[in-house]
Every structure is written in C-alpha cells, then in structure tokens.
Amino acid sequence: xxxxxxxxxxxxxxxxxxxxxxxxxxxxxxxxxxxxxxxxxxxxxxxxxxxxxxxxxxxxxxxxxxxxxxxxxxxxxxxxxxxxxxxxxxxxx
Amino acid sequence: xxxxxxxxxxxxxxxxxxxxxxxxxxxxxxxxxxxxxxxxxxxxxxxxxxxxxxxxxxxxxxxxxxxxxxxxxxxxxxxxxxxxxxxxxxxxxxxxxxxxxxxxxxxxxxxxxxxxxxxxxxxxxxxxxxxxxxxxxxxxxxxxxxxxxxxxxxxxxxxxxxxxxxxxxxxxxxxxxxxxxxxxxxxxxxxxxxxxxxxxxxxxxxxxxxxxxxxxxxxxxxxxxxxxxxxxxxxxxxxxxxxxxxxxxxxxxxxxxxxxxxxxxxxxxxxxxxxxxxxxxxxxxxxxxxxxxxxxxxxxxxxxxxxxxxxxxxxxxxxxxxxxxxxx
Numbered sequence: 001x002x003x004x005x006x007x008x009x010x011x012x013x014x015x016x017x018x019x020x021x022x023x024x025x026x027x028x029x030x031x032x033x034x035x036x037x038x039x040x041x042x043x044x045x046x047x048x049x050x051x052x053x054x055x056x057x058x059x060x061x062x063x064x065x066x067x068x069x070x071x072x073x074x075x076x077x078x079x080x081x082x083x084x085x086x087x088x089x090x091x092x093x
Numbered sequence: 094x095x096x097x098x099x100x101x102x103x104x105x106x107x108x109x110x111x112x113x114x115x116x117x118x119x120x121x122x123x124x125x126x127x128x129x130x131x132x133x134x135x136x137x138x139x140x141x142x143x144x145x146x147x148x149x150x151x152x153x154x155x156x157x158x159x160x161x162x163x164x165x166x167x168x169x170x171x172x173x174x175x176x177x178x179x180x181x182x183x184x185x186x187x188x189x190x191x192x193x194x195x196x197x198x199x200x201x202x203x204x205x206x207x208x209x210x211x212x213x214x215x216x217x218x219x220x221x222x223x224x225x226x227x228x229x230x231x232x233x234x235x236x237x238x239x240x241x242x243x244x245x246x247x248x249x250x251x252x253x254x255x256x257x258x259x260x261x262x263x264x265x266x267x268x269x270x271x272x273x274x275x276x277x278x279x280x281x282x283x284x285x286x287x288x289x290x291x292x293x294x295x296x297x298x299x300x301x302x303x304x305x306x307x308x309x310x311x312x313x314x315x316x317x318x319x320x321x322x323x324x325x326x327x328x329x330x331x332x333x334x335x336x337x338x339x340x341x342x343x344x345x346x347x348x349x350x351x352x353x354x355x356x357x358x359x360x361x362x363x364x365x366x367x368x369x370x371x372x373x374x375x376x377x378x379x380x381x382x383x384x385x386x387x388x389x390x391x392x393x394x395x396x397x398x399x400x401x402x403x404x405x406x407x408x409x410x411x412x413x414x415x416x417x418x419x420x421x
Contacts, residue, residue, distance in 0.1 A: 001208070001211060001212070001215070004215055005211060005214070005215055005218075008215060008218040008219060008222060009218075011218075011222045012218060012221070012222060012225075015222060015225040015226065015229065018229055019225070019229075022229070022232055029242075031259065032242050032243065032246070033242060034259075035246060035257055035259065036242050036245055036246055038257050038263070039245075039246060039249040039255065039257060041316045042255070042257075042265075042315075042316045042319045042320060043249065043253060043255065043320075044316075045249075045253070047245055047248035047249065047252065049241075049244050049245055049248050055252045057248075057252075079251075079269065079275070080269045080272060080275045082252065083252060083253055083254045083269040084269060084327070086252065086253060087253065087320075087323065087327075090320060091320060091324065
C-alpha cells in the first residue's frame with residue numbers, strides 16, 4: 001500500500017510538472033502569437049512562407065482583406081533592395 | 094562430788110526414763126507425724142502437686158510451643174507480606190498489561206481507519222492520475238501552431254529586416270537600412286504605461302524622436318509610429334551618403350532591375366544612386382485589378398480558405414483618432 005501510494009505520488013508530481021510545462025508552452029505560444037500580430041499590424045503584410053524561391057506576401061487592410069500581392073525573386077544580392085521595396089509598398093498603403 | 098554425781102546420776106536415771114518415755118512418745122509422735130505427713134503427701138495434695146508439676150511441665154512445654162508458634166507466625170507474617178507485595182506487583186503488572194492492550198486496540202482501530210483512508214485516497218489519486226494522463230494525451234494530440242508562427246516571424250526578420258522583442262518595453266529593430274552596412278541595426282524601445290507611450294531608447298538618437306512620441310500619444314497609432322521611425326532611420330542614413338544630383342529624391346526606395354518578375358505596383362519614380370536602374374514606371378493599383386498578369390490579387394475568400402496560410406493573424410485594432418493610410 002505504501003509503495004502504491006508512493007508510486008501514485010510520484011505520478012502526480014510528474015503530471016503536475018507536465019501540466020506546468022504545458023502551461024508555460026501555452027503562455028509562450030500566446031506571447032509568440034501576440035508578437036506575430038504586432039509584426040502584421042505594423043507592416044500590414046501577411047507573408048507567403050511556403051515559397052522558398054520567391055519572397056512573396058500580401059498587403060492587407062485593417063479588415064484583413066487583401067489589397068495586393070507582391071513577389072520578389074530570392075537573391076542574396078537583392079535582399080537589401082527587396083526589403084526596402086516592400087517597406088516602400090507598406091509606406092504607401 | 095561423787096554423790097552429787099550419784100544423786101545427779103539417780104536423778105538422771107529417772108530423767109532418763111522419763112526422757113526415754115518422752116523419746117518414745119516423740120518417736121511415736123514422729124512416726125505418727127510421719128505417717129500423717131506421708132498420708133498427707135499421699136493425699137490429693139500430692140496429686141495436686143503432681144498435677145501442678147504436670148501443669149508446670151505442660152506450661153513450660155506450651156511456652157516452648159508458643160515460642161515456636163510465634164516464630165512460625167512471624168515467619169508466616171513475613172511470608173504474607175512478601176506474598177501480598179508479589180500480589181500487588183502482579184496486580185499492577187496486570188493493570189499495566191490491560192492498559193497496553195486497550196492502547197494497542199485503539200491503535201489498531203486508528204490504523205485500520207488510516208488504512209481505509211489511504212485506500213480511498215489511493216483510489217482518488219488513481220482516478221485523478223488517469224484523468225490527468227488523459228488530458229495530457231489529449232493535449233499532446235493537439236497540433237501546435239508554433240512552428241508555423243515562428244516561420245512567419247522569421248520571414249519578417251529576414252525579408253523585412255524587422256525584429257520585435259518584448260521586455261520591459263517593446264524593442265523594434267531594423268536592418269537593411271544602411272546600404273553600406275545592411276546588417277547595421279537601428280532600434281528603439283517603446284514603453285506603454287499609465288496610458289502613455291514613452292521612448293526608452295533610440296539607437297541612433299533621432300532629433301525629432303520626442304516630437305514623434307508626442308504625436309504617438311495623441312494618435313495612439315503605434316504601428317504608424319514604428320513605420321515612421323523606420324523611415325526616419327532610412328532618411329538619416331541616406332543623409333549620411335554622399336549626395337548626387339537630381340536623381341536623389343526625398344522619398345526613395347530601391348529596386349533591383351535584375352529581378353525579372355516585379356509584380357508589385359506603385360506609381361513612384363524610383364531610383365537609387367547605388368544600382369544601375371532604369372526608372373520603372375508602373376501604375377498604382379487599387380483593391381481589385383486584373384490588368385497585369387504578374388499581379389494576382391487573390392479574392393479574399395479564397396485566401397482565407399487557402400491551405401497555404403497555415404496561421405491566422407488578428408490585426409490589433411487600434412482606436413485611433415486619425416489613423417491614416419498614408420505614412421507620409
């Protein structure tokens with residue numbers, strides 16, 4: 001009986017640890033989501049991330065409707081230019 | 094003298110005779126007395142004497158017996174005391190044993206109850222553990238969106254050179270601002286407290302940063318503020334560059350002509366002193382357009398349902414008095 005209780009106690013402790021870890025993960029996830037929201041709100045851009053060849057995304061308005069799509073070929077030399085081109089689009093919307 | 098003596102002897106003879114008769118009489122008396130005495134002795138006096146003697150003897154025997162009895166009595170009394178003491182000890186021991194028995198019985202009862210309690214606790218724990226394990230397995234089964242979110246954030250970091258960090262305030266960092274050193278970081282930190290935005294840090298320092306913060310506190314439009322700050326950083330960097338002639342305009346952005354597929358639309362003449370670029374003139378596009386084959390404004394509904402978008406973003410609605418579309 002004592003062994004069983006000890007075993008159960010250690011299981012309870014393990015579960016509590018996992019619960020706390022899940023809570024931490026959820027909290028971190030929430031923080032990350034808020035961070036992402038900040039990125040999207042500042043830039044008004046939703047990225048298209050499944051295309052590794054091009055840098056592309058969508059300009060959206062406040063109601064998340066797409067105003068425009070943009071697309072740039074991925075090129076290391078053009079990173080600077082691509083970046084500022086997109087910011088220019090952002091500035092004008 | 095001899096006469097006298099013979100007178101005396103004569104007298105003596107009579108006296109002797111009388112004496113002899115007296116003697117005989119005495120003898121007789123004596124015998125009689127003796128007989129009397131003997132008879133007296135033989136009488137009950139003797140008996141009583143004998144009995145007295147007997148009694149004396151028996152008395153002395155009794156004395157001896159009494160003494161023995163007394164000794165026996167003392168011994169018996171001593172034994173009694175010892176036995177009583179032993180009895181008292183045994184009684185005390187018995188009481189002690191009785192007490193310990195009752196204490197043990199009540200302890201047994203307590204232990205029995207405790208065991209019962211522990212059993213029910215064990216049942217409860219087992220139930221809770223199985224519930225929690227179930228909940229954990231459910232949680233583990235859920236698909237987390239974290240990898241997609243992080244991927245999206247990376248896109249902003251790499252494609253737009255834009256980093257957001259939360260700490261005491263919110264730190265915004267930009268790269269790809271300085272054309273000579275694209276990795277150079279430009280940053281500022283904003284803190285919001287007591288309904289007021291404050292600029293905690295700005296690197297490099299901007300002269301009109303405070304004015305912009307005041308404007309921010311009026312408009313409450315943090316997002317526009319961030320865009321404006323990037324623009325200020327960019328202008329500050331451009332003003333560090335050696336100036337060229339008429340091609341340098343106030344609002345500039347840089348496009349590489351080497352990019353074969355330019356699929357965005359603006360209506361600005363863009364040029365850069367850095368790159369070999371021909372002016373690109375394009376038309377401003379509104380919300381819906383179907384002219385250019387390169388631009389594909391996707392209908393909103395299909396995008397929302399697009400499987401390519403693996404996450405949803407909720408744009409924070411900022412209550413702003415004058416949140417305008419234009420940043421200039």
